[in-house]
Amino acid sequence: MNPVAPRDTLTPAEAAALRARIIARVARDRFAPPTTMTALHFIASHLDRAAEAFERNAPRNAAEALNDAREIAQLHPDTRFPSNFTDYVEAPVTGVALPMLAPFNPVNPALAQREADLRHRLTLVHAQLAQATSESATDAWLPSALTYQRDLMRLAGEVRVDNARPCNQRQPEPAPAEVAEPHLKCPKCGSTNVRPSVREWATCQNCRHGDLWAAFKACDCWGYDCPALNG
Template structure:
């Protein structure tokens, strides 16, 4: 019986960084945001290279260079919300190594019933994806793309909720 070696946590983290980098380059955005997405993608690719070079040892450690690249990518996304990456999105990369909690959206508190239902649907979808360890293991790239798509939809909804809640007819 031939067995296929399992990818190391470092290889898994590197692959997650690459998937997010690809996602950044695939996003449709205005020229200013595209430039930021290209920078985020480059930082994620750099982190992936540093993670690929790391050899598993008795203790899990994240290379300083990878940590710095991921931190810069997170910071850029926070400074440019039009990238539609959630705060702490690089925890999806580090989760394979550190078990850090995966990001989850804060409640939006929409006034409109239609938006309440959309928020519930997206939060439930994200909860299901986070809990689906089988898909994470069997089809990690597909799983991560689904997570990022759900986040992107949630962040679009957050913008819509801010506008809708600010309408005079929705003020208490």
């Protein structure tokens, strides 16, 4: 008996069913601790249900199965499926954008470079997957996208640990320096709005009292390089 040849052109429902089955296969093939493997097998079972629903042209049943798979992935991040991974399945039907994790903002330059490289590769794979209309092309590109998503989720965990190190904590902004009290103060009204005029004479701009600088003196700089004056 000859095997069934891969289909060259898929309808949106056929493409969604195929993607659900591919992701189910990836979930079953992953290596993980027993608890995580149990979650992965449940995800795969729900994806199989979704595929069957798409093949029966039952979109409501497909949506329910995908929602169940998505909830398990959200409860078990160790499965390394992004919380909206079912968008890969729904994209041919709804046109939803393919999943991309939010930026990690690593402090470590090496981790930042790894993140940039993985995101670039995933973007290239997404471009190919978006154009894939055949069974063989989808089967080639979708597992690669899921691999990069898994690697990004692992990297996200590394970044959280590294960013939490004391040496990588952002230092608080220093408090603004206190400006010294202006070096001249009016002995009559107490205003610091005093301006020197000729020679050693100064005048209060508030009450217009005038006198020698010494009478207005409030600090020992005598107006030379005083931070209050220069500020």
